[in-house]
Structure formats: structure tokens, C-alpha cells
Amino acid sequence: MKRNFFSRWFAIGMIAAALVMTSCSKDDNEGETPKPEKPLGGAVINKEAAKDGYMIFITSRNKGEEIYFGIDAKEEDQANVWVDLNNNGQKEEGEDVSSDTFGSEKHFKVDSQTIVVYGKVTEINDIEGEFLVTAADIRHNPDLEVFSFESSENFEPVDISKNLNLKELYFESKKLTSLDVSKHVKLETLSVENANLTILDVSKNTELMYLHTEGNKNLTKLDVSKNTKLKGLSCRNNGLTSLDVSHNTALKYLDCVGNKLKSLDVSNNKALEDLYCYNNGLKELVIGEKTALSYLSCEENQLTALDLSGVSGEKLPFITCYKNQIKEENMTNFIKSLPDRNGKPWRDITIVSDIDTPDGNSLPTSRDIKLANGKRYSLYKRTADNKFVRLTP
Numbered sequence: 088m089k090r091n092f093f094s095r096w097f098a099i100g101m102i103a104a105a106l107v108m109t110s111c112s113k114d115d116n117e118g119e120t121p122k123p124e125k126p127l128g129g130a131v132i133n134k135e136a137a138k139d140g141y142m143i144f145i146t147s148r149n150k151g152e153e154i155y156f157g158i159d160a161k162e163e164d165q166a167n168v169w170v171d172l173n174n175n176g177q178k179e180e181g182e183d184v185s186s187d188t189f190g191s192e193k194h195f196k197v198d199s200q201t202i203v204v205y206g207k208v209t210e211i212n213d214i215e216g217e218f219l220v221t222a223a224d225i226r227h228n229p230d231l232e233v234f235s236f237e238s239s240e241n242f243e244p245v246d247i248s249k250n251l252n253l254k255e256l257y258f259e260s261k262k263l264t265s266l267d268v269s270k271h272v273k274l275e276t277l278s279v280e281n282a283n284l285t286i287l288d289v290s291k292n293t294e295l296m297y298l299h300t301e302g303n304k305n306l307t308k309l310d311v312s313k314n315t316k317l318k319g320l321s322c323r324n325n326g327l328t329s330l331d332v333s334h335n336t337a338l339k340y341l342d343c344v345g346n347k348l349k350s351l352d353v354s355n356n357k358a359l360e361d362l363y364c365y366n367n368g369l370k371e372l373v374i375g376e377k378t379a380l381s382y383l384s385c386e387e388n389q390l391t392a393l394d395l396s397g398v399s400g401e402k403l404p405f406i407t408c409y410k411n412q413i414k415e416e417n418m419t420n421f422i423k424s425l426p427d428r429n430g431k432p433w434r435d436i437t438i439v440s441d442i443d444t445p446d447g448n449s450l451p452t453s454r455d456i457k458l459a460n461g462k463r464y465s466l467y468k469r470t471a472d473n474k475f476v477r478l479t480p
Contacts, residue, residue: 158208220242285307321340339359355375389412419455427463
């Protein structure tokens, strides 16, 4: 019995000691300084030059190949801007940016796939994707106002959380699945094309004037009600089922081609000049009064009627409305609604098409054609072999 009693208390003592040691170990770890983050791509950072800011880029270009990109900085900061092409952390001959290339493209020869740009750079622009960037770290350059990399489809998503001075952001990458711009209140242009976004919240970006989300096929909602300064909106080939632009009274350009919209009302958009809304399945299109509309492309929908009576004939130059369901009396009403050109140059309307499938629109009657001609419009049929044939009475 004594032996069992001793063994029991010995075991308890060992457990207690282990707990004390574990506690001490935790306390010791809490006092440790976190290890510094390793720079992207093993970049060798010049600590002195880094005080003005820096950005790291990883390119798939091989050593000896040429890259070129646009770069800019304020005049007073230009002397301290340079590009470390061989990743040795030292400024060497050929790595400076001459004053005459700021605001334009600069050519370099790659000596390392890890490239560091030093200085208070306000703009960096990958011209036509020639940089071939696959990853970047721009967090250490808070002065950046313009970041443009639109042709790098395999670009890893970039952390922009520290770049709150951004005014223009252009980014194209299939790897981009989310984007938080809620703190980027200075943004005026946002272009995130051909990505895989499912949500994009721009409600805090009240200075936004241009928004491009083309090619985000999984983006099913886009709320632009807070973006009252918006002048251009391109949401082509998204997955939108509805689009409300009633609050965007400054809107001049709207491209919502290739979505799943059933109705579209642009009657509040008095300044609208160009409207592209084809290939949607639209059953209703409300145009309203327009004095500036100069281009209307609404073909390949399910429209049964189209009223352009509120549109000025002074500017309206081009209309395509084939592949709809505008038939007989409604076709006549459409022709009647066309604004009179009043001696202005003739304008063309492609009204029916036989390409791929028969057109749902009725051919205009001889009377309709005469009425259109009297208003100085030429009506055309697009044939199966892609020729445009003018309709005659």
C-alpha cells in the first residue's frame, strides 16, 4: 500500500512539473521578437534607399531579355528613383531613370528575375504586358497613385492594403478571386478585367469615374448606386441578372454586353452617349430622353418593341437592333419613333440578320422603309454570308 501511495504522488508531482515547464516555455516564446518577413523573390533590399519606398517585381523574363514599362514620380523625387536589375542591393550604372523618361516608357535589360524599383514612384505601368510580371510586393511604396498591369493573366494577386493613395488601379489576372478597395477612397479608375471575382464592393469609392469588370463571369451583382460620379461603366461578359444605373446621372458610356439582363432602364442617364447592351436576353429597354446618344447596339436580345422618340437626331449616328422580336406593328412603331435627321447626313440601321439563325424581327414594310428614308435613315439586312444589303421599298 505504501508503495502505491508513493507512486501515485510521484506521478502527480511529475505532471505538475511538466505543467510549470510548459508555462515557462510559453512565457519565454511570448517575449521573442517576431522574425522579419523575407522579401519577395529573395530580394536584396538597400536599406538606405528603401527609406524613400520600394517595390519588388518578379518577372518570367530571362536574363539578357529586354523589358520596358512606364514609370513616373514627382519632379522633386525623381533623382532618387532607380531600378535594381541584378538584385544586389546596389545602384549601378544603367539602373537610374533619366529625367526624360519619367511619364513615359523606360527600357531595361533583365539581369535577375527579381527586380526592385526604389523611390517615391507615383505610377508604374506594364505597357502591353512586356514586363511579364508573375508576382509583386508594392506595400512599401505608399506614394503610388497609378498601378497598371492589365496583360499579366498569371499575375499573383497583389496586396494593396498599404497603397491608400491609389487613384487608378488596372489589374488583370485569372488568379484574382477577391478584392478589397473599401479604404481606397481616392480611386477614380478601377479596372479588374478577366478575373474570377464573385463580389466587388465599390460603395466606399465615391470618387470613382471609370469602372471596368469585363470578363468576371462569376460576378452576379454590381451595386453602383453610390458611384454618382461614374462616367464610364463596362461590365461586359459578367454574370449580372440586373443592373441599376438610375443614380449614375453623369454616365456617358455603358457596356453591359453578354450578361443575363432581362430589363435595362437608362432613362435617368441623360448624358449617355454610347450604349452597348447586346446579347443579354433583354425583354425591355427603356431609353427615355437623350440629347447626346450617338451609338446604340441592342441586337441579339428578346425586345418586342423599341422606342427612340426621346432621342435627338442631331447626334444619333449608328443603330444595330437585329436578332430581336420586333414584329409588324411594333416594327412600324419603331420606325415612327426614329428622330428626324433634318437634313443631317444619312445614318445606317442594321435591322435584320440571317447569320447563324433566322432573325425574330419582321422585315420592315415598303411604307416603313420609305418613312425611314424620309428621315434620312438607311435600313440594312445582314445576310448569312455576312454582307450588308440595303433594303429598298
